[in-house]
Amino acid sequence: RNLLRNELPDAEVLVVSNREPYIHNLEDGQVALQRPASGLVTALEPIMRACGGTWIAHGSGSADRMTVDGDDRLAVPPEAPAYTLRRLWLSDEEQEGYYYGLANEGLWPLCHIAFVRPTFRASDWEQYVAVNQKFANALVAEARTRNPVVLVQDYHFALLPRMVREKLPEATIITFWHIPWPNAEVFSICPWKEEILSGLLGSSILGFHTQFHCLNFLETVDRFLECQIDREHSTVRAGDNTTLVRPYPISIEWPPAALAAQAPVDECRKSVRLKYGLAADALLAVGVERFDYTKGIADRFRAVESLLEVHPECIGRLTMLQVAAPTRSQLAVYRDTQTEAEAVAEAVNARFGTDDWAPIILVPKHHEPEAVFTLFRAADLCLVSSLHDGMNLVAKEFVAARDDEDGVLVLSTFAGASRELLEALIVNPYDIRAMGDAIHAGLSMPLDQRRERMRLMREMVGENNIYFWAGRMLLDAARMRKRQHIERQIA
Ligand code: F6P
Numbered sequence: 203r204n205l206l207r208n209e210l211p212d213a214e215v216l217v218v219s220n221r222e223p224y225i226h227n228l229e230d231g232q233v234a235l236q237r238p239a240s241g242l243v244t245a246l247e248p249i250m251r252a253c254g255g256t257w258i259a260h261g262s263g264s265a266d267r268m269t270v271d272g273d274d275r276l277a278v279p280p281e282a283p284a285y286t287l288r289r290l291w292l293s294d295e296e297q298e299g300y301y302y303g304l305a306n307e308g309l310w311p312l313c314h315i316a317f318v319r320p321t322f323r324a325s326d327w328e329q330y331v332a333v334n335q336k337f338a339n340a341l342v343a344e345a346r347t348r349n350p351v352v353l354v355q356d357y358h359f360a361l362l363p364r365m366v367r368e369k370l371p372e373a374t375i376i377t378f379w380h381i382p383w384p385n386a387e388v389f390s391i392c393p394w395k396e397e398i399l400s401g402l403l404g405s406s407i408l409g410f411h412t413q414f415h416c417l418n419f420l421e422t423v424d425r426f427l428e429c430q431i432d433r434e435h436s437t438v439r440a441g442d443n444t445t446l447v448r449p450y451p452i453s454i455e456w457p458p459a460a461l462a463a464q465a466p467v468d469e470c471r472k473s474v475r476l477k478y479g480l481a482a483d484a485l486l487a488v489g490v491e492r493f494d495y496t497k498g499i500a501d502r503f504r505a506v507e508s509l510l511e512v513h514p515e516c517i518g519r520l521t522m523l524q525v526a527a528p529t530r531s532q533l534a535v536y537r538d539t540q541t542e543a544e545a546v547a548e549a550v551n552a553r554f555g556t557d558d559w560a561p562i563i564l565v566p567k568h569h570e571p572e573a574v575f576t577l578f579r580a581a582d583l584c585l586v587s588s589l590h591d592g593m594n595l596v597a598k599e600f601v602a603a604r605d606d607e608d609g610v611l612v613l614s615t616f617a618g619a620s621r622e623l624l625e626a627l628i629v630n631p632y633d634i635r636a637m638g639d640a641i642h643a644g645l646s647m648p649l650d651q652r653r654e655r656m657r658l659m660r661e662m663v664g665e666n667n668i669y670f671w672a673g674r675m676l677l678d679a680a681r682m683r684k685r686q687h688i689e690r691q692i693a
Contacts, residue, residue, distance in 0.1 A: 209680035215255030261289035299329025338365035364404025456667035474580035508638030
């Protein structure tokens, strides 16, 4: 907030994302509030709570176009309003083509190496263009100033930066791509690669999680677009706009709000073991995800199986508790991901389970952040075995939840978080045996080593928290605005 006030005085902040930060649904005639399972929301919501502004999002989760007194604007968070949530509503056709189609059957598998074939349909593209325009128009209509700071989120809105730039040429548009960016060869599969690149290059700043993704992006632009690339300053000039392309590894709020009301770790350990019918001294590994094929959930169950094979002394002692929020279930590949994980869990339980113990407990249900934090605090180990992930904030949340400085993180080398959380046990999620061994090594690690690793990881996340992430982008934006101001004076 101070940074905004000092460096960007009077700046109006507008966010645009597909996912809304608060979902209102009707349950038994009552309005129930839910916070979606979304890394984007986890990261951005504390920023908006701190600096205020307007967040424009698709009212996707909220049933029946629920409005408050007929207004699509809502002051949130409900308990202490700090910013405005402006919902836009999409028709089934728009949602089908833009969200399920182009974004999640096209761009998602294109950018994640999980060996799911991307599907590109011209009809989806038409909806994607139309929905980007719809959000751009809404954003321009919301803007009260000619040069707001616009924070565009993710692969749902690749075209929107240029659409906004055309209407608000002086806006500072910061676009953050929350998923990996593939190499040029892979990206060339997309039939609308030029349009997507040109849309993104309407931004003032384009952020990725890692330097590797930035380099992939520059290489892609170099191959497919007429533009000038300045590799030294990491900028791209396309038309009359220059875009700074930089890594800003995303993070979480520190300390996280969900930690405030947590019971001491001992109590969390007891209550979770009691809830799931585990022995008081049971070893507990946890996993928390959306049911997405990029998360490698079935493979992590196979790793537990391998561990039990190799280390039979863990039979009857170790339980892997996996909570997984169903997601994008309209798409067959997501339903199949869940079916496969359930089948593997069942097979491992049938092979090793006893009357009073199951090695895998799978709860396919959304959990609110406080419940997730209680699980993290109860666990001996957290397993994040994504096949590919831009960052993965679950890994950082686990670390944040452990203010007792205990607990082991087993983390995929293909998650961006592995570039920062170097003291995790880093695994290749395709190597089932090695992943089983790493879980075993984690569970056998002496307390002093667990503490040392956890302390270092906590230091890293505490310093490079979400305010640091936003701060770095806003400082870059502020410098850019000052430079533009000087250039205009000279002209
Ligand atoms: O990782 C990309 C992302 O958009 C995240 O920001 C978010 O956690 C996740 O996908 C959620 O996807 P959806 O909004 O489609 O449920």
